[in-house]
Every structure is written in C-alpha cells, then in structure tokens.
Amino acid sequence: MTHAAEGDEMNYNIKRLSILMGLNILASVVFAFFGENSYFISFMNSLFLIGLLYIVIGAFLFVVQGGFFNGIIFSMKNFLKLDRLGAYVAQFDDTDLKKTGYPSQKSYSLTLPFFAAGILCCLVSLIGVL
Incomplete structure (x- = not known):
C-alpha cells in the first residue's frame, strides 16, 4: 500500500467513526429523555449500552472477516x-x-470504526459516571 492509499483509508475510517459517534450521541440524547433516573445518568447509561452494541457488531464483523x-x-x-x-x-x-x-475471506471496512466507536463511548460513559 502506498502512503497516499493509507491516508485515504485513515480518512475513511475517521469519517465513519465520526458518523457512528454522532449517531450514538444523538440516540443517547433521545433515550435519556425517557430514562427513569436523572438526565445525566440516563444519558451515560444509554451511551454505554449503545457503545456495547457497537463493540458486539465490531466483534462479529471481525470474526466473520477472519474466516471463522x-x-x-x-x-x-x-x-x-x-x-x-x-x-x-x-x-x-x-x-x-x-x-x-x-x-x-471477506473484508469489511466498518470493523475498525465500530470497535473504536464502541470502546470510545464505553470509556466516556464510564469516566463520566465517576
């Protein structure tokens, strides 16, 4: 791979990661309105749960991509x-x-963005609750 191709792939992954993070935050804001706890705790809970969903999707794509x-x-x-x-x-x-x-074997371009978005959301919600 050339240096330009690696840069394009990184830009693609960053763009997908930002889209997934935006969708996650938007969904967490919406779900927080319907929570039973305070708004902040409901927001952090929904951020964590959606982050876990992204990690599971990323793990499934990784397993399929590996040829299991x-x-x-x-x-x-x-x-x-x-x-x-x-x-x-x-x-x-x-x-x-x-x-x-x-x-x-199949290769999926969304595996890394799903993993990164899920881990980032889970870490932010864990740090935010502390």
Whole structure:
C-alpha cells in the first residue's frame, strides 16, 4: 500500500467513526429523555449500552472477516450438494469435492470504526459516571 492509499483509508475510517459517534450521541440524547433516573445518568447509561452494541457488531464483523465460519459454510455446501446427487453415488466420486474450493475471506471496512466507536463511548460513559 502506498502512503497516499493509507491516508485515504485513515480518512475513511475517521469519517465513519465520526458518523457512528454522532449517531450514538444523538440516540443517547433521545433515550435519556425517557430514562427513569436523572438526565445525566440516563444519558451515560444509554451511551454505554449503545457503545456495547457497537463493540458486539465490531466483534462479529471481525470474526466473520477472519474466516471463522468459512469451514462451516464449505461443509454445508458440500453436504447439500451430496444430498442432491445421492449419498451412495457421491461416496465413490471425490473429484467433485476438490473442484468446489474453499470460500474466500471477506473484508469489511466498518470493523475498525465500530470497535473504536464502541470502546470510545464505553470509556466516556464510564469516566463520566465517576
């Protein structure tokens, strides 16, 4: 990667992070009006919970991006293919299994912004409550 491409990717991540943070703060302000505690405590609680949601989404994208489910998908495709052809015939013909190949890994550009926004919101709400 060239230096210019890395800078463009960083600008893209910063832009996505700022959008996610803005949405998180806006949602926290709205949810704080409906809280049972004082406005500040309700705001911090909703900021923390939405931050946790962002961390879970980022973790799920990270796991999928790493290829954790590729083996399961590969096995299911081969199993369903064997089921259609007939299990008796397929057990004698292994050439079809070699042609299918292993699925490629997917790359998501929102993984880092979701992680960063979630961690930042959780830290701000934890520090704000103290």
